[in-house]
Amino acid sequence: MSRFRSLLLPTALAVGAGSVLVAPAATAESPSVDCDTTSTPYTYVVLYEPHTPQAEVDAELAATCGSRVAYYSEIGVAVASSRNADFAELVGVDRAYSGAREVDDPAPSGAAALRAQARAEIETEETVEVVTTTDLSAQQWDMRMIKAPQANAIDEGSPSVTVGVLDSGIEPTHPALVGALDPTTSAGCNTGAPDTDPEAWAPTTSDHGTHVAGTIAGKDTARGFTGIAPGVRMASVKVVNDEGYIYPEAAVCGFMWAAEHGFAVTNNSYYVDPGMFYCPSQPGDSAAFEAVRRAVAYSQQRGVLNVAAAGNSGFDLTDPPATDPNRGHPVNSGCKILPKSLDGVVTVSAVGYNGTKSSYSNYGTGEVDVTAPGGDSAQLPPEGEGAGCPISSVFNGQYGTKCGTSMASPHAAGVAALIASKRPNLPPQAIAAQLRAKATPVACDGAEECTGPAAKNSFYGHGLVDALAAVR
Incomplete structure (x- = not known):
């Protein structure tokens, strides 16, 4: 355990310079989509409002063909895994990103060589x-x-x-x-x-x-x-x-x-x-x-x-x-x-x-x-x-x-x-x-x-x- 007491984050941490306003997490009633079950899974960081309940995070990830790897409630950042190529689009490209997927994606011309x-x-x-x-x-x-x-x-x-x-x-x-x-x-x-x-x-x-x-x-x-x-x-x-x-x-x-x-x-x-x-x-x-x-x-x-x-x-x-x-x-x-x-x-x-x-x-x-x-x-x-x-x-x-x-x-x-x-x-x-x-x-x-x-x-x-x- 930390030797420092818990501190609440100021508003600037959620909506500060360079930050992204995040849509509310999906509920269990969110529409489902056809999920890819065979492709390579990639790990993403996904943004939420700080202190969003973990149950809401899990529900949205499930509704967008993802699953939780970790969730840091204090800062509203989830780490998710998904096999779906369109996972970031389903969640929102301003809210989700995978470095590993970008490395494996051949689309950026010459990116691997660079x-x-x-x-x-x-x-x-x-x-x-x-x-x-x-x-x-x-x-x-x-x-x-x-x-x-x-x-x-x-x-x-x-x-x-x-x-x-x-x-x-x-x-x-x-x-x-x-x-x-x-x-x-x-x-x-x-x-x-x-x-x-x-x-x-x-x-x-x-x-x-x-x-x-x-x-x-x-x-x-x-x-x-x-x-x-x-x-x-x-x-x-x-x-x-x-x-x-x-x-x-x-x-x-x-x-x-x-x-x-x-x-x-x-x-x-x-x-x-x-x-x-x-x-x-x-x-x-x-x-x-x-x-x-x-x-x-x-x-x-x-x-x-x-x-x-x-x-x-x-x-x-x-x-x-x-x-x-x-x-x-x-x-x-x-x-x-x-x-x-x-x-x-x-x-x-x-x-x-x-x-x-x-x-x-x-x-x-x-x-x-x-x-x-x-x-x-x-x-x-x-x-x-x-x-x-x-x-x-x-x-x-x-x-x-x-x-x-x-x-x-x-x-x-x-x-x-x-x-x-x-x-x-x-x-x-x-x-x-x-x-x-x-x-x-x-x-x-x-x-x-x-x-x-x-x-x-x-x-x-x-x-x-x-x-x-x-x-x-």
């Missing part, structure tokens, strides 16, 4: 090189950059603080992670409903979440590896499926799980698939956008600070491309990358060893809150100090290097966990304010695309996160 290309580019930035050196401490240049060793000497963080790692799962037997991982608050969310079976939240095809977790709170004295806040607890909340996708229903489940279990911080080193952008004005997109928005807002109201990666596309987030790089949809100023662009989410850009923006990192005035080490293959440390990409835990109890804003975000989440440990009564917006205020300003230093003063600019936001300042 998605594959986008994922290949991300994987190029986040390649892994296993490191076998006995003592890894000298290679943790990223920790020294943000003064984590000095911070650890003062405060390693509190076990009463839990960081939810919304990712591909955390290897439960890794020597750096067994001390911090809390199986009792871990869950798999890929179906849209939380599953506490260890097989549901353990990693399968990707060690991405394991790497992220080591940065936040890993500790292996035998190998000389220490993360930022090794005294806090971590929960593995698996939202990445075996194909590498994070669908809206998985993200909703993850944020709701974090809210209900009293996590102080979540790290979100991903964007919600299958598009890079979700547009509230477009059918289908509007339902997915609103479902994730409500879940994020609810988690924040329940005391959770959500930290997210800025992205690896190397573009100005205030001037996005005209079409979605993953699926060719038109993009306008109202379209957002989820969850990083939602109100209250701390967005993190990446820097390399030299302390300048990583070549792949997204940026943008008012879009980036802080920056942190994500690595860059063009910014190499001196010999003996490791690779250009940060080192952390990977599969089979090993250690390896990865680059990306995915690696920068957990550095900020770890520092936020130290702030939450030292000041346990701070609400999430105050932790975010402390994270920004304690960051070390980073000047643009002549980069043409970088605009703004050192205290707040388009590349680095309020500056480089500072673990030592967080514990003072």
